[in-house]
Amino acid sequence: MSVYTEVSRDALVTFLNDYSVGSLVSYEGISDGIENTNYFVTTEQGQFVLTLFEQHSFDELSYFLNVMTFFYQQGIPSAHPAADTQGNYLKMLCDKPAALVMRLSGRGVDTIANIAQCQAIGDILGKMHTVGQQFEFHRTTERGPEWRQLMAETLLPHLDDDSAALLRDELDFQQNYANLDLTMGVTHSDLFRDNALFEGDQLKGIIDFYYACDEYLLYDLAVAVNDWCVDESGLIELERYQALMAAYSKQRELTDNEAANWNLVLRAAALRFWLSRLQDKLFPREGELTQIKNPDAFLKILSQHRNAG
Numbered sequence: 001m002s003v004y005t006e007v008s009r010d011a012l013v014t015f016l017n018d019y020s021v022g023s024l025v026s027y028e029g030i031s032d033g034i035e036n037t038n039y040f041v042t043t044e045q046g047q048f049v050l051t052l053f054e055q056h057s058f059d060e061l062s063y064f065l066n067v068m069t070f071f072y073q074q075g076i077p078s079a080h081p082a083a084d085t086q087g088n089y090l091k092m093l094c095d096k097p098a099a100l101v102m103r104l105s106g107r108g109v110d111t112i113a114n115i116a117q118c119q120a121i122g123d124i125l126g127k128m129h130t131v132g133q134q135f136e137f138h139r140t141t142e143r144g145p146e147w148r149q150l151m152a153e154t155l156l157p158h159l160d161d162d163s164a165a166l167l168r169d170e171l172d173f174q175q176n177y178a179n180l181d182l183t184m185g186v187t188h189s190d191l192f193r194d195n196a197l198f199e200g201d202q203l204k205g206i207i208d209f210y211y212a213c214d215e216y217l218l219y220d221l222a223v224a225v226n227d228w229c230v231d232e233s234g235l236i237e238l239e240r241y242q243a244l245m246a247a248y249s250k251q252r253e254l255t256d257n258e259a260a261n262w263n264l265v266l267r268a269a270a271l272r273f274w275l276s277r278l279q280d281k282l283f284p285r286e287g288e289l290t291q292i293k294n295p296d297a298f299l300k301i302l303s304q305h306r307n308a309g
Helices: 009-016 059-073 115-134 145-158 161-173 217-228 238-251 256-260 262-282 296-308
Strands: 024-029 037-043 046-052 091-093 096-102 184-187 196-199 202-206 213-216
Touching: 009 024, 009 037, 009 091, 059 096, 059 115, 115 184, 115 196, 115 202, 115 217, 115 238, 145 161, 145 262, 161 262, 161 296, 184 217, 213 217, 217 238, 217 262, 256 262, 262 296
Parallel strands: none
Antiparallel strands: 024 037, 037 046, 046 096, 091 096, 184 213, 196 202
């Protein structure tokens, strides 16, 4: 989440007039994340997150709002969109598709996750993957192997020799990723520490479903492990890893094929975020409040998985 599109107070007041949320009290930009424009909005009747979508068209966005509503209805603590007085979840603001989402209590984990938090994430992700088998809508991933190949080709001329050699070798290793016989389903695909809200060790909600798509469920688990289970050195630490995996397995056991391909999928998840962070660093977008995250963090994790494989 970031601020790329500035919203004036008058424009926001006009936007909110279509909702039964009372008058605007205050609003402020959110700098966390990197894809969409986000504001905290407080009205007379509650607190919300306003998201202006920078990358997706109006027609594409109903899928994400359906995902959020589905998980909320299934008892998953997750952010869900507010409907306007006509029952619409999506509107236009500053020439961008926009949604007003109920703000959950708690805050993202901005330090190293502890054991209890890792357990909570493993548990909720296992539940999401189980109930998600009932979700009837579909969306192809935009950051799958085709994207990774194309982005790598764009970035390779800008990398040092060692990084370029590693990237070419990793792409070769992962060339059969699309043909793995693994369980598919709706995935969050971006369940990082800043996308889960905690009060202490209690999970209050999952947010930012705007990378949700059909993917291997194992990939979704790998994305979480690669972020939640790292220690102060930036590498995946055994106790945190075991805690998350044990909690997940109580909700959903891995298949034999998933276990056999675990290292490959961990590497695919690490590669995806190394590449996207390199893209943001080398080709940044302008914004009022933006956050560019360090790509080396995922190069380090990818190298750890390569050494373990």
